Amino acid sequence: xxxxxxxxxxxxxxxxxxxxxxxxxxxxxxxxxxxxSVLKDVQLQTPMLVYTKDGKxxxxxxxxxxxxxxxxxxxxxxxDAFLATEDNRFYDHFGxxxxxxxxxxxxxxxxxxxxxxxxxxxxxxxxxxxxxxxKAYIRxxxxxxxxxxxxxxxxxxxxxxxxxxxxxxxxxxxxxGAAAQVYYGKELSELTLPQMAMLAGLxxxxxxxxxxRNPKRAKARRNVVLGRLLTESYITQTQYxxxxxxxxxxxxxxxxxxxxxxxxxxxxxAEMVNRYGLEEAYNNGYHxxxxxxxxxxxxxxxxxxxxxxxxxxxxxxxxxxxxLWNSDEEESWHPSDILLHLKSVKEIADLKVxxxxxxxxxxxxxxxxxxxxxxxxxxxxxxxxxxxxxNRQGKPPKVALDILNVGAQxxxxxxxxxxxxxxxxxxxxxxxxxxxxxxxxxxxxxxGYSFQLSQYNRAVQAKRQVGSNIKPFIYSAAINNNxxxxxxxxxxxxxxxDKSQGIAWxxxxxxxxxxxxxxxxxxxxQSKNVxxxxxxxxxxxxxxxxxxxxxxxxxxxxxRNETLALGSASLTPLELATGMATFAxxxxxxxxxxxxxxxxxxxNELYKAKxxxxxxxxxxxxxxxxxxxxxxxxxxxxxxxxxxxxTSTIMGGGSWKYxxxxxxxxxxxxxxxxxxxxxxxxxxxxxxxxxxxxTWFTGFNSKVxxxxxxGFDNSGKSLGKASYNNNLGKNQIxxxxxxxxxxxxxxxxxxxxxxxxxxxxxxxxxxDLVSVRIDLKTGLLSQKTDHxxxxxxxxxxxxxxxxxxxxxxxxxxxxxxxxxxEEEELF
Numbered sequence: 001x002x003x004x005x006x007x008x009x010x011x012x013x014x015x016x017x018x019x020x021x022x023x024x025x026x027x028x029x030x031x032x033x034x035x036x037s038v039l040k041d042v043q044l045q046t047p048m049l050v051y052t053k054d055g056k057x058x059x060x061x062x063x064x065x066x067x068x069x070x071x072x073x074x075x076x077x078x079x080d081a082f083l084a085t086e087d088n089r090f091y092d093h094f095g096x097x098x099x100x101x102x103x104x105x106x107x108x109x110x111x112x113x114x115x116x117x118x119x120x121x122x123x124x125x126x127x128x129x130x131x132x133x134x135k136a137y138i139r140x141x142x143x144x145x146x147x148x149x150x151x152x153x154x155x156x157x158x159x160x161x162x163x164x165x166x167x168x169x170x171x172x173x174x175x176x177g178a179a180a181q182v183y184y185g186k187e188l189s190e191l192t193l194p195q196m197a198m199l200a201g202l203x204x205x206x207x208x209x210x211x212x213r214n215p216k217r218a219k220a221r222r223n224v225v226l227g228r229l230l231t232e233s234y235i236t237q238t239q240y241x242x243x244x245x246x247x248x249x250x251x252x253x254x255x256x257x258x259x260x261x262x263x264x265x266x267x268x269x270a271e272m273v274n275r276y277g278l279e280e281a282y283n284n285g286y287h288x289x290x291x292x293x294x295x296x297x298x299x300x301x302x303x304x305x306x307x308x309x310x311x312x313x314x315x316x317x318x319x320x321x322x323x324l325w326n327s328d329e330e331e332s333w334h335p336s337d338i339l340l341h342l343k344s345v346k347e348i349a350d351l352k353v354x355x356x357x358x359x360x361x362x363x364x365x366x367x368x369x370x371x372x373x374x375x376x377x378x379x380x381x382x383x384x385x386x387x388x389x390x391n392r393q394g395k396p397p398k399v400a401l402d403i404l405n406v407g408a409q410x411x412x413x414x415x416x417x418x419x420x421x422x423x424x425x426x427x428x429x430x431x432x433x434x435x436x437x438x439x440x441x442x443x444x445x446x447x448g449y450s451f452q453l454s455q456y457n458r459a460v461q462a463k464r465q466v467g468s469n470i471k472p473f474i475y476s477a478a479i480n481n482n483x484x485x486x487x488x489x490x491x492x493x494x495x496x497x498d499k500s501q502g503i504a505w506x507x508x509x510x511x512x513x514x515x516x517x518x519x520x521x522x523x524x525x526q527s528k529n530v531x532x533x534x535x536x537x538x539x540x541x542x543x544x545x546x547x548x549x550x551x552x553x554x555x556x557x558x559x560r561n562e563t564l565a566l567g568s569a570s571l572t573p574l575e576l577a578t579g580m581a582t583f584a585x586x587x588x589x590x591x592x593x594x595x596x597x598x599x600x601x602x603x604n605e606l607y608k609a610k611x612x613x614x615x616x617x618x619x620x621x622x623x624x625x626x627x628x629x630x631x632x633x634x635x636x637x638x639x640x641x642x643x644x645x646x647t648s649t650i651m652g653g654g655s656w657k658y659x660x661x662x663x664x665x666x667x668x669x670x671x672x673x674x675x676x677x678x679x680x681x682x683x684x685x686x687x688x689x690x691x692x693x694x695t696w697f698t699g700f701n702s703k704v705x706x707x708x709x710x711g712f713d714n715s716g717k718s719l720g721k722a723s724y725n726n727n728l729g730k731n732q733i734x735x736x737x738x739x740x741x742x743x744x745x746x747x748x749x750x751x752x753x754x755x756x757x758x759x760x761x762x763x764x765x766x767x768d769l770v771s772v773r774i775d776l777k778t779g780l781l782s783q784k785t786d787h788x789x790x791x792x793x794x795x796x797x798x799x800x801x802x803x804x805x806x807x808x809x810x811x812x813x814x815x816x817x818x819x820x821x822e823e824e825e826l827f
Contacts, residue, residue, distance in 0.1 A: 046285030067177030081200035262451035285601025316387030380421030390720030469687030551579035588614035646683035655787035686739030775804035
């Protein structure tokens with residue numbers, strides 16, 4: 001009886017002391033225990049995901065890869081694997097597992113070492129959110145109290161879901177959703193049993209047990225997890241025997257990027273950081289939907305890369321930069337050594353790297369980075385005449401040895417027939433921006449040949465002289481000051497003495513051809529430089545410069561001297577496209593945008609774009625009641641007249657039958673067809689600066705506007721000219737580079753796709769315009785209906801009132817400035 005009393009007394013005293021110890025420990029660490037109420041509104045560090053408008057992933061930004069999943073999205077076998085390995089009594093305990101604690105204590109007493117932990121899943125969750133992994137007794141005490149708080153606050157399923165989404169699993173993967181994608185490129189539901197067991201084994205040591213870095217240790221750990229599943233009767237012996245025999249299949253999988261659009265994704269990243277700050281933008285799991293569509297973006301990418309490669313190839317082959325072996329005396333490299341070398345070479349855009357292993361008379365044999373031997377036939381080599389400089393090319397090659405030797409490291413690409421051809425990384429740069437002129441939505445954007453080569457986004461960052469792309473704005477100012485599309489201007493050379501510099505300013509047409517008396521419409525379509533200068537003078541320099549500010553251009557970019565008429569203003573492609581959209585939408589200044597909406601990590605909408613809308617035929621008050629109205633900056637009649645005149649840039653005019661036909665500078669856009677006929681709803685304008693430094697093309701209908709630019713990043717370097725290559729076909733581009741030859745091909749390539757099967761969308765004709773038949777030579781009214789006349793648009797009250805005489809003399813006398821010559825085609 002005395003023994004029992006002593007034992008009972010010991011138990012009571014020990015319990016009281018234990019309780020007092022726990023209370024004391026609680027109050028000792030209470031001030032250091034964080035509030036776990038934040039778990040009710042937990043924000044996992046989830047990367048920002050950027051999508052196209054049609055929901056395809058462009059990019060992700062964030063230090064931690066995480067794909068949050070709910071408990072009902074997690075396969076039961078995967079849950080079983082984690083429970084069996086980490087905390088098999090999870091659904092039975094209250095946050096701490098007394099049995100596990102006793103077991104851990106026995107190990108510590110018997111061995112003197114902390115070999116076995118007693119942390120439950122709830123305790124691990126407490127540590128992951130609030131504590132460190134430091135092995136200290138005081139940390140364990142805090143962990144226990146926090147775990148008990150968590151158990152009172154959350155359900156078991158909520159705790160498990162948080163744990164499985166928070167846990168670090170190596171390779172910057174946090175949570176099982178991200179780990180499944182990183183290691184296997186799969187959704188959770190697609191994982192096999194061995195793969196689930198692999199993930200469940202990682203929390204113990206994510207780096208040491210990583211299946212990519214340490215496959216042997218990872219396999220051993222996986223089999224331990226499978227053994228736990230078998231012991232706890234989650235799987236059968238047969239399932240276990242099959243699973244342990246499976247090889248390690250893990251390999252690194254990046255984010256499942258569906259559309260490569262790095263330039264716009266970087267624009268989104270910068271904008272999101274500006275809005276929310278770096279940490280919040282990268283970690284709050286925002287889903288950002290851009291205004292671009294995947295198909296249009298891929299078309300833009302193809303157009304820009306193909307055009308830059310085309311420019312580069314017609315200027316000649318610059319030769320390989322690296323030779324692994326240089327002569328017949330040197331022993332050629334073994335294929336395994338070649339592949340080891342190629343492993344370190346990063347491939348660019350759609351170019352593949354390879355080493356020439358054999359050179360035959362009209363072909364070469366190449367070992368590619370993937371270990372494949374391929375043959376490049378003569379059709380893929382014959383273009384490669386030597387590059388001398390941007391204005392000169394060497395003689396076309398006759399045999400393959402004229403081009404390459406064995407050991408050369410070269411670039412290859414697939415042509416339209418899926419055959420390999422010799423290529424090179426272009427030195428010239430380019431940009432393309434396409435937008436909806438009615439609301440400013442950016443439909444596609446390319447800022448250069450390759451984001452890998454340069455992250456400089458020329459579409460929005462490069463201010464370059466726009467050349468003749470400025471002329472529609474100059475002509476718009478003239479229309480606003482009593483000129484008409486039928487006004488006759490003198491296309492003759494200008495000689496102006498500059499007293500301050502002691503020289504004469506002689507602006508020239510390009511080409512240096514002058515047609516004498518010419519209508520304003522034709523002058524714009526054929527990009528007559530001297531007419532642009534004369535119109536600027538007629539309106540007044542300052543008046544014209546002030547007018548151009550209506551199109552959203554910055555005052556510092558609009559030079560207040562007569563070179564403004566020739567395009568000395570420097571704009572980015574996006575700025576130019578924005579201004580030009582005013583002609584496509586009836587006179588409104590839209591604001592470009594590239595983010596359509598932003599959702600949080602749980603798909604709740606945080607932001608939706610509310611663009612300024614242009615509407616020619618809408619009642620302004622009705623628009624203001626329903627959405628934001630893009631401000632009108634020029635009248636709708638002016639916008640229509642300029643857009644309509646720009647159709648002649650593409651379609652030309654006159655009669656070829658009667659030898660009065662002429663082409664506008666953008667005639668190559670006639671390749672864009674609907675029902676096998678050139679589209680007649682397209683307006684366009686070429687642009688070329690002095691010495692072919694910058695080349696442009698902008699064109700549009702009422703639905704799509706696109707601007708393309710080609711030049712060198714070195715703003716003083718000329719694009720030069722290319723001579724005819726006898727080895728190539730008749731459709732090759734050659735001669736002096738220009739907006740029509742250098743920038744327009746990318747525009748045509750893109751717009752052929754953008755407008756494919758789309759109905760005509762001409763600029764809507766507004767009220768207060770009249771159409772009368774005029775004489776083509778004088779711009780006066782005509783009673784004829786033959787090739788000497790055409791219908792022309794006029795604002796009411798501005799149409800001519802006189803009729804042309806049957807025999808009309810030149811209305812300009814020779815003023816000594818130039819000679820009037822016959823009309824010529826402009827090719």
